[in-house]
Every structure is written in C-alpha cells, then in structure tokens.
Amino acid sequence: MAPAGLSLGTAVLCLLAWAGLAAGDRVYVHPFHLLVYSKSNCDQLEKPNVETPPDPTLTPVPIQSKSSPVDEEALREQLVRATEKLEAEDRLRASEVGLLLNFMGFHMYKILSETWGVTSGAVFSPVALFSTLTSFYVGALDPTASRLQAFLGIPGEDQDCTSRLDGHKVLSSLQTIQGLLVAQGGASSQATLLLSTVVGLFTAPGLRLKQPFVQGLSSFTPITLPRSLDLSTDPNLAAEKINRFMQAVTGWNMGKPLTAVSPDSTLLFNTYVHFQGKMKGFSLLPGLKEFWVDNTTSVSVPMLSGTGTFHYWSDSQNNLSVTRVPLSANTYLLLIQPHHTPDLRKVEAVSFQHNFLTRMKNLSPRYGSRKLLGPSWAAPHPREWGSAGPFCLGSGGAWGGKGAVSAEPWAPSRQGGGWERSVEA
Structure with missing residues (x-):
C-alpha cells in the first residue's frame, strides 16, 4: 500500500492562515472598506497649508550590543x-x-511546491509573509506603494485617498489573528499553542531608519530588533553573525538559517516565527517510519x-473525508483524506478553494473515535511540535519532507490515501 500525500507545508500554511477567519462573524458589509482610510482620516491627511515636520530617524546599534532575551510567555x-x-x-477587519x-x-x-519539487517540502507562514509585505507598504511611496497594495489583494486604481490601504490597520488585524490563534478555551482546551513573531532589521553601518516605520511594526509584533553590521x-560571515544573534536573543532552533547575504544589501528585513503546540493524546513513535x-x-x-473522539x-x-482535531478555542486542525488515491490532486484543488470550509459546514458531521498517524513536526518532546526561522522555512529530517497524515481505521478502501493538514476557522 502506498498512501498518497500532500505537503506538510500546507499544515502551517493553513494553520496560520485560517486563524484569520477564526474571527467569528462572516458578515461582510463591504469587501475591504474596513482596511482603507476613512473619510475623516483622509480629510485630516489632505488638510492644506499644514507643514509636516520631517520624520525622526534612528541609527541601529551594532549587532554585538547586549540585547534582552525574548520572553515568549509574555x-x-x-x-x-x-x-x-x-x-x-475588529473581528470583521481580521x-x-x-x-x-x-x-x-x-x-x-x-x-513554492512547484519550484522545490515533490520531496523537498516547506513550512510556510502566510501571516509572516503578508505582514512583511504590509510593512514594506507602510514604508513605501508611490508607485511602489500602489503596486504593493495591488499585490496584497486590494485594488486602488482610482488613487482616491479612501481607496488607499491603511497598513497599520492591516498589521493590527494580523496581531488579532495571532491572538485568536493562541487564545485558549480554559481547562477543556485540547492543546496549548505558542506563536511568537520577531522582526530583525539588519542594516549596513551608518544607515538610518525612520522611527515611525520601526515603531509602526509594533502593531504586528512588539519585538523589532534594528541592528547594524x-x-x-x-556576506557569509554576516549571515553567521545574524544567525548567532537571533539564536542568542530568542533561544530558538532556526529551521533554516541564513546561508549568505547579498554583498549589495544595505537592509535585511527578516521575520522570524516560532510556532509550538502541545496536543493531548499524541505521542512520538519509536524510530523512523515509512511515509509516502x-x-x-x-x-x-x-x-x-x-487516539481520540473527533467530528468528521x-x-x-468530491471524494474526500475530513476529521476535525481541536487545537484551541478558535482553531482546529482539519485532516483531509481522498477516498481514492487517483483523486489526490483533485482533493488538493478543492481544499484550496475559498468556500471549502463553508461547504464542509453544510455537510452533516458525525462523531466518533479515530486513531491518527502522521509525521512529527521537529518534535523536541514527544507531544510537542514546532519550529522557528524566517517566514518561509525549509523542511527536512524530522519535518518529514513533503507528505501527509494517514488515519486508521477509516479509509473506505485499502488503496491508501493521504492527509492534508489545515485548520477550520
């Protein structure tokens, strides 16, 4: 039997992304009106004869300067x-x-899946990517700002102020998404989630940064580390210094550290994410197992x-089955299995559609016991999984490459079938 599988990259991708939809109500007054500048804000910005003083700047301290360690629990x-x-x-905006x-x-x-091939795999955080691009947007001027806004998914062709994206609202909403992800449901919660985000701003000596830009990043992450080197x-030594610095400050085991820096670089904007969870009833099997x-x-x-009792x-x-594994009060892990091996790619396409979760909720759920088996996520402890690094993390070894999770007993046939991990919001 050769179970088919999807990428573990989908796991964290969907886990972090669907947390954004864990905001509750799904009633949209207007597609994006909560994310652009309001009329009153535009009136204030466009007031004539108002001289705006130049933004204050700061010079990053050398990378060897003493830094306080990151307090993840705080x-x-x-x-x-x-x-x-x-x-x-706030929930609608999120x-x-x-x-x-x-x-x-x-x-x-x-x-990335097409570029890296079948077995390389990746752990990918769309929240970190989206926040990084939004941060660039906050510090950009036109035409770069307009292009970034379009890339983020909000058209603004008419250039009217009220159609311009308010980057600080977006960064604040991303923080809301992270908060909803880690918020627990009391003693009955099935798992403890930890999600920490740190931004490293590494500049060439003498480069100055605008203070409003650096301070504005606190809307998304309270820890921004401007350092010069x-x-x-x-370039290789610079990358080593950055890796050692981040390791010392965070204590994280970097999933994929920097290997080199472009000699033409004057600013590196690195987003580091540490995601860790504890799930009750799961344990690490001895040795290595074959994973298709x-x-x-x-x-x-x-x-x-x-083993546990889950909704499914x-x-x-669409020839698929779904098991819902609760992770916190607002987040679930969805394990998706094709009924037949040849349907694997079709199931992947269906599960990536925007209305997938809505369609699942229209089906009648059942409740029963399930035994789940799947790759460990770099587990430092038999019941913990997590990783850290820049916003796109390479997988390897313990991450199990590109694959999926199988389940027994469930498959309607013994033809195999992969699991894809994603999260209901």
Whole structure:
C-alpha cells in the first residue's frame, strides 16, 4: 500500500492562515472598506497649508550590543489580552485580512511546491509573509506603494485617498489573528499553542531608519530588533553573525538559517516565527517510519500517533473525508483524506478553494473515535511540535519532507490515501 500525500507545508500554511477567519462573524458589509482610510482620516491627511515636520530617524546599534532575551510567555499573554478587548469591527477587519492572506498564501504555496519539487517540502507562514509585505507598504511611496497594495489583494486604481490601504490597520488585524490563534478555551482546551513573531532589521553601518516605520511594526509584533553590521565585505560571515544573534536573543532552533547575504544589501528585513503546540493524546513513535509523499515516493520520518473522539465529515461529491482535531478555542486542525488515491490532486484543488470550509459546514458531521498517524513536526518532546526561522522555512529530517497524515481505521478502501493538514476557522 502506498498512501498518497500532500505537503506538510500546507499544515502551517493553513494553520496560520485560517486563524484569520477564526474571527467569528462572516458578515461582510463591504469587501475591504474596513482596511482603507476613512473619510475623516483622509480629510485630516489632505488638510492644506499644514507643514509636516520631517520624520525622526534612528541609527541601529551594532549587532554585538547586549540585547534582552525574548520572553515568549509574555508575548503570548499580550496577544491574548488584545483579543479580550476586541469589538465587532475588529473581528470583521481580521476576517477581511484573513481572506486576503489566504489567497496569497495558497498562491505562494503552490508556486513554492512547484519550484522545490515533490520531496523537498516547506513550512510556510502566510501571516509572516503578508505582514512583511504590509510593512514594506507602510514604508513605501508611490508607485511602489500602489503596486504593493495591488499585490496584497486590494485594488486602488482610482488613487482616491479612501481607496488607499491603511497598513497599520492591516498589521493590527494580523496581531488579532495571532491572538485568536493562541487564545485558549480554559481547562477543556485540547492543546496549548505558542506563536511568537520577531522582526530583525539588519542594516549596513551608518544607515538610518525612520522611527515611525520601526515603531509602526509594533502593531504586528512588539519585538523589532534594528541592528547594524558589515553586510558587504564577507556576506557569509554576516549571515553567521545574524544567525548567532537571533539564536542568542530568542533561544530558538532556526529551521533554516541564513546561508549568505547579498554583498549589495544595505537592509535585511527578516521575520522570524516560532510556532509550538502541545496536543493531548499524541505521542512520538519509536524510530523512523515509512511515509509516502505520493504514489511512488516515500521517505523515512519520525511519526506521531494519537487516539481520540473527533467530528468528521464525508463528502461523496468530491471524494474526500475530513476529521476535525481541536487545537484551541478558535482553531482546529482539519485532516483531509481522498477516498481514492487517483483523486489526490483533485482533493488538493478543492481544499484550496475559498468556500471549502463553508461547504464542509453544510455537510452533516458525525462523531466518533479515530486513531491518527502522521509525521512529527521537529518534535523536541514527544507531544510537542514546532519550529522557528524566517517566514518561509525549509523542511527536512524530522519535518518529514513533503507528505501527509494517514488515519486508521477509516479509509473506505485499502488503496491508501493521504492527509492534508489545515485548520477550520
């Protein structure tokens, strides 16, 4: 039997992306009106005869300067506290951003999968990618700003102020999405999630940064580390210094550290994400197990096994089945299995459609016991999985390459069938 599979990259991709839609209501007054400048803000910005003083600047300290370590628990508590004060408009805004980053995330995932091949794999965070591009937008002028806005998914062809994206609203909504992801449901919660984001701004010596730009990043992550170092003389040494610095400050095991820096670079904007979860009832199996990437290719990886009672659906029209595994009060892991091996790519296409979750909710769920088996995610502890690094992380070894999760007993036939991991919002 050779179970077919989808990419583990989809796991974190969907896990982080669908958290944006964990915002609750899905009633959209207007596609993106909550993300652009309001009329009152535009009136203030366009007031005539108002002299705007130049923005203050700062010079990043040398990379060897002493830095305080990252307190991840404090970051998590800060995210959770922010969700306790959310109003209906905040949730709608987060839903809109979640919709945008999903489209971008799925598109980028598809491109990376085609570029890296079947067995290389990747762990990809669309939230980190979307926040990085939004940060560039905040600090950009036209025509770059207009092009970035279009790339982020919000047309603004008429150049009217009220059609321009308010980058700070987007960054704040991304923080809301992260808060909703890690917010727990009390003692009954099935898992503890930790999601920490740190931005490293590495500049050539003497380069100055505008303070409003650096301070504006706090809307998304409270930890921004501007540091200077020689990027041009020895690019490999510069990359090593950056890796050592981030390792010392965060204590994270970087999934894919920098290997070189372009000698022409004057600014590196690196987004580092540490995502970790604990799931009850799951344990690490001894040794390496055979894991099928597709119908003809397998790799040896660590495997997790877990048994529990879960909601599940069967979609006969699209020849797939779905099991829902709760991760927190707002987030679920969806395990998607084709009924037949040849349907694998069709199932992938269906699960990437924007209305996939809505269609699943229209099916009648069942409730029953399931034993789940799948690759370990770089588990430092038998019941923990996580990784850290820049926003696009390469997989290997413990990440199990490009693959999926199988389940027993469930498959309607013994032809195999892969699981794709994603999250309901």
